[in-house]
Amino acid sequence: MSTNLADPQRLATPPTFQAVSLSRRIKNGIATGLVWGAFLIAIIPLVWVLYTVIQRGFPVILDGDWWQKSMSGLLARQQGGGAYHAIYGTLVQGLVCAVISVPIGIMIAIYLVEYGGRSKLSKATTFMVDILTGVPSIVAALFVYTVWITTFGLGRSAFAVSLALVLLMVPVIVRTTEEMLKIVPDELREASYALGIPKWKTIVKIVIPTALSGILTGIMLALARVMGETAPVLVLAAYAPFINYNLFDGPMASLPLMMVNERNNPTAAGFDRIWGAAITLVVLITLFNLLATVISRALAPKTK
Amino acid sequence: MAKRLDIKDLNLFYGKFHAVENVSLAVPPKNVTAFIGPSGCGKSTVLRSLNRMHEVAPGARVEGKVLLDGEDIYTSTVDPVEVRRTIGMVFQRPNPFPTMSIRDNVVAGLRLSGMKDKKKLDEVAERSLRGANLWNEVKDRLDKPGGGLSGGQQQRLCIARAIAVQPDVLLMDEPCSALDPISTLAIEDLITELKKEYTIVIVTHNMQQAARVSDQTAFFNLLGVGQPGQLIEVDDTEKIFSNPSQKATEDYISGRFG
Amino acid sequence: MNDPVVAKRPAGSGAAGAERGVAAAPTASEAPIPPTPEAPVTTKAPHVRPGDRIFRGLATGSGVFIVVLIGAIGLFLILQAIPSLGLDNVNFLTSREWNTTDPTNLRFGILDLTLVTVVVALVALLIAMPIALGIALFLTQYAPRNLARPFAYVIDLLAAVPSIVFGLWGLFVLGPVLFPFSEWVIENLGWIPIFAKGNVNVQLGGTIFTAGIVVAVMILPIITAVSREVFERTPTMHVEGAIALGATKWEVVRTTVLPFGKAGYVSASMLGLGRALGETIAVAIILSTATSSFGWSLFDGGSTFASKIALAAPEFNDARSAGAYIAAGLVLFVLTFVVNAIARSIVAGHKEYE
Numbered sequence: 014m015s016t017n018l019a020d021p022q023r024l025a026t027p028p029t030f031q032a033v034s035l036s037r038r039i040k041n042g043i044a045t046g047l048v049w050g051a052f053l054i055a056i057i058p059l060v061w062v063l064y065t066v067i068q069r070g071f072p073v074i075l076d077g078d079w080w081q082k083s084m085s086g087l088l089a090r091q092q093g094g095g096a097y098h099a100i101y102g103t104l105v106q107g108l109v110c111a112v113i114s115v116p117i118g119i120m121i122a123i124y125l126v127e128y129g130g131r132s133k134l135s136k137a138t139t140f141m142v143d144i145l146t147g148v149p150s151i152v153a154a155l156f157v158y159t160v161w162i163t164t165f166g167l168g169r170s171a172f173a174v175s176l177a178l179v180l181l182m183v184p185v186i187v188r189t190t191e192e193m194l195k196i197v198p199d200e201l202r203e204a205s206y207a208l209g210i211p212k213w214k215t216i217v218k219i220v221i222p223t224a225l226s227g228i229l230t231g232i233m234l235a236l237a238r239v240m241g242e243t244a245p246v247l248v249l250a251a252y253a254p255f256i257n258y259n260l261f262d263g264p265m266a267s268l269p270l271m272m273v274n275e276r277n278n279p280t281a282a283g284f285d286r287i288w289g290a291a292i293t294l295v296v297l298i299t300l301f302n303l304l305a306t307v308i309s310r311a312l313a314p315k316t317k
Numbered sequence: 318m319a320k321r322l323d324i325k326d327l328n329l330f331y332g333k334f335h336a337v338e339n340v341s342l343a344v345p346p347k348n349v350t351a352f353i354g355p356s357g358c359g360k361s362t363v364l365r366s367l368n369r370m371h372e373v374a375p376g377a378r379v380e381g382k383v384l385l386d387g388e389d390i391y392t393s394t395v396d397p398v399e400v401r402r403t404i405g406m407v408f409q410r411p412n413p414f415p416t417m418s419i420r421d422n423v424v425a426g427l428r429l430s431g432m433k434d435k436k437k438l439d440e441v442a443e444r445s446l447r448g449a450n451l452w453n454e455v456k457d458r459l460d461k462p463g464g465g466l467s468g469g470q471q472q473r474l475c476i477a478r479a480i481a482v483q484p485d486v487l488l489m490d491e492p493c494s495a496l497d498p499i500s501t502l503a504i505e506d507l508i509t510e511l512k513k514e515y516t517i518v519i520v521t522h523n524m525q526q527a528a529r530v531s532d533q534t535a536f537f538n539l540l541g542v543g544q545p546g547q548l549i550e551v552d553d554t555e556k557i558f559s560n561p562s563q564k565a566t567e568d569y570i571s572g573r574f575g
Numbered sequence: 576m577n578d579p580v581v582a583k584r585p586a587g588s589g590a591a592g593a594e595r596g597v598a599a600a601p602t603a604s605e606a607p608i609p610p611t612p613e614a615p616v617t618t619k620a621p622h623v624r625p626g627d628r629i630f631r632g633l634a635t636g637s638g639v640f641i642v643v644l645i646g647a648i649g650l651f652l653i654l655q656a657i658p659s660l661g662l663d664n665v666n667f668l669t670s671r672e673w674n675t676t677d678p679t680n681l682r683f684g685i686l687d688l689t690l691v692t693v694v695v696a697l698v699a700l701l702i703a704m705p706i707a708l709g710i711a712l713f714l715t716q717y718a719p720r721n722l723a724r725p726f727a728y729v730i731d732l733l734a735a736v737p738s739i740v741f742g743l744w745g746l747f748v749l750g751p752v753l754f755p756f757s758e759w760v761i762e763n764l765g766w767i768p769i770f771a772k773g774n775v776n777v778q779l780g781g782t783i784f785t786a787g788i789v790v791a792v793m794i795l796p797i798i799t800a801v802s803r804e805v806f807e808r809t810p811t812m813h814v815e816g817a818i819a820l821g822a823t824k825w826e827v828v829r830t831t832v833l834p835f836g837k838a839g840y841v842s843a844s845m846l847g848l849g850r851a852l853g854e855t856i857a858v859a860i861i862l863s864t865a866t867s868s869f870g871w872s873l874f875d876g877g878s879t880f881a882s883k884i885a886l887a888a889p890e891f892n893d894a895r896s897a898g899a900y901i902a903a904g905l906v907l908f909v910l911t912f913v914v915n916a917i918a919r920s921i922v923a924g925h926k927e928y929e
Contacts (some may be wrong), residue, residue, distance in 0.1 A: 051709020149853020
């Protein structure tokens with residue numbers, strides 16, 4: 014924007030390109046600085062948190078036992094043991110949640126995109142999905158508590174946790190699937206109808222496969238998100254320091270619950286376990302995020 | 318195979334908007350009928366009503382009859398899915414299924430209707446690709462994605478896909494408008510070939526194309542903005558392009574408007 | 576196939592056509608199509624295949640399910656809160672007391688919970704709003720094109736960190752770091768009520784101040800993401816018009832992007848507020864529980880709705896005590912519902928964001 018006015022010959026006549034006034038330039042500079050600053054400020058906690066987790070947790074997970082043993086039979090102050098039981102719990106609760114959420118979420122998205130149109134039910138559904146997105150995890154947990162435990166009289170269990178996670182996962186799946194279905198061109202649907210393929214088969218065999226990589230990516234990201242949820246496990250499952258394979262009965266550990274539990278353990282061993290579990294959780298979530306990227310690359314429609 | 322189409326007093330609506338008014342027209346078998354006319358005159362809408370694709374749009378409505386060898390495709394007992402299986406369609410822009418290989422694209426209609434016999438499907442794929450003049454270009458890459466072909470090849474793939482289900486009638490909605498001249502020529506040659514076995518209706522903006530490929534031409538026009546489109550006249554292509562009976566047709570063909 | 580029951584279905588509801596699939600007619604540069612969905616689709620009862628009927632039913636059923644589900648959440652919470660509310664010996668809305676250890680003498684009120692919840696959320700929002708605005712502008716207007724995407728990914732990573740990890744970091748790392756600053760503020764500005772010495776030991780860092788900062792970090796990604804999406808939709812024409820008039824980058828942003836995206840940014844902030852109100856475990860870990868009630872200072876401790884419930888949850892043994900917490904959960908649900916509904920309605924009023 015600024016012009017070089019050093020050339021004395023140019024000064025005889027007014028310059029073609031006038032410099033932007035100083036005050037405007039200063040304002041522009043300040044705005045640019047602030048905007049860059051905002052971004053850099055946001056990076057600080059991210060790096061700081063990750064550094065903390067790695068610095069305190071990494072030595073713990075280097076021990077092979079961490080991945081293969083539970084805390085069974087260990088006293089609070091005793092070093093050793095592992096998070097095998099908690100990793101199992103986190104994965105299994107997440108997977109059970111996904112098994113329930115994925116079909117429901119995908120069908121809701123199909124309804125919204127392929128059938129709902131502008132009907133009242135469609136608008137209500139969209140609104141409720143939005144609301145469900147904002148329901149705090151503790152409220153989801155309390156709801157499952159009131160249904161599963163108080164109303165049905167069943168005990169706290171891993172399955173109850175999965176149910177609460179379903180409430181948190183479904184809206185995320187609906188949103189991503191909806192976006193993916195919307196970008197499938199209508200030409201493909203029409204081409205399919207014109208071949209005499211019924212609508213439902215068009216959706217199942219043409220539309221969904223075209224959108225599949227995006228949908229799977231969304232599922233992986235949603236799964237990564239719910240695995241770190243703490244409120245549901247706190248309300249709906251009791252902690253067990255040993256492995257429990259039974260989804261429907263008895264206490265079962267998970268990484269967040271292990272962290273909460275070890276917070277009451279003021280010894281060095283407890284401290285190690287908290288951060289060991291934290292980094293394990295972060296590693297698991299990162300793995301699922303990476304898996305999401307790999308899937309989206311591998312399944313995207315190809316041209317060659 | 319090829320059947321005749323009779324359109325009787327067809328009126329088409331989008332919600333309250335009356336798109337096309339009182340169209341009556343006979344499409345003889347093994348014959349190419351071209352629909353020409355200015356933009357917005359409803360020729361594509363009429364074409365889409367011939368295999369019940371019109372009703373895919375929300376609020377779209379049909380009055381009147383479309384008879385396929387005397388049988389009304391709009392009778393309530395008729396399944397639109399069956400209609401579309403009998404009356405195929407090729408669209409303006411080539412639209413192969415992006416997740417499928419070339420072979421799977423061609424046999425998609427049959428496979429998704431439940432045919433599983435792999436040998437038979439391979440046979441159909443070859444026959445249809447040969448029928449669409451594409452076999453020699455793709456026979457070594459049948460398992461590659463359809464999206465990797467050129468635009469003209471993709472459109473011929475779509476034609477192969479449409480004839481693979483062995484329809485009685487083939488509808489083409491401006492099939493060359495997205496293609497370069499050489500690909501257009503290839504498709505036009507193909508249409509002349511296909512006419513030996515199929516009844517063909519083609520919508521085109523290109524009057525030379527109508528003159529080149531069709532036996533019969535129908536001219537549609539719009540009396541004014543917001544008015545429904547109308548069929549002005551239909552006659553042998555030669556007659557329409559040399560000595561049309563309506564003034565509007567002559568004006569349009571000689572390039573005075575449209 | 577010609578099942579008479581099928582033929583009786585309401586006209587149009589089952590046409591093998593689709594709500595999707597509209598595009599082809601208009602793109603064929605044919606008649607302008609004013610979509611008027613209220614008009615009947617076809618005068619003839621359409622034929623519907625069983626496969627289509629089942630699949631459509633499943634999809635529609637799922638849609639109904641989610642609507643019913645939200646209703647059920649509200650209903651179940653209400654039903655199980657009512658008995659305990661009846662047994663409450665203090666005013667539920669105005670009492671600062673919370674004692675549920677004796678189920679035969681329940682004394683619980685939500686005034687303190689509400690105040691602490693709202694103050695933590697507001698502190699978080701005040702910190703996060705300007706930063707998120709800056710980041711959203713940065714990512715859409717300032718960042719080099721090829722870096723905008725990776726930068727946005729970095730911000731989204733913040734959302735991938737589990738909240739319990741943020742909580743532990745806030746308690747063990749950030750709290751101690753903030754201590755000298757907090758101490759200085761209390762000593763020098765303590766005469767202002769919100770900077771007064773609070774009801775918990777500030778050295779441990781378990782204050783509303785610490786919790787607010789951590790929650791701010793946690794709601795940054797959502798505010799940024801939604802604002803970014805809206806800013807990206809600023810019509811190119813407006814931007815190019817401003818550039819053609821010789822506007823500086825900042826002037827372009829101020830005259831086109833900000834006016835266009837304002838409502839979206841406000842809506843994004845409301846969504847962030849909703850998150851902040853419901854944030855559970857990070858707050859539960861950070862905030863020290865206080866013995867005296869909330870005194871309007873940032874250096875107070877206490878409990879939010881969510882943290883109160885989370886900390887008590889493992890000991891829900893008596894239905895009457897649990898009911899008190901469920902009543903608190905119900906209030907939180909209503910609070911977040913209202914905030915989110917406002918956020919959505921702001922965006923819904925702006926067709927240009929579609």
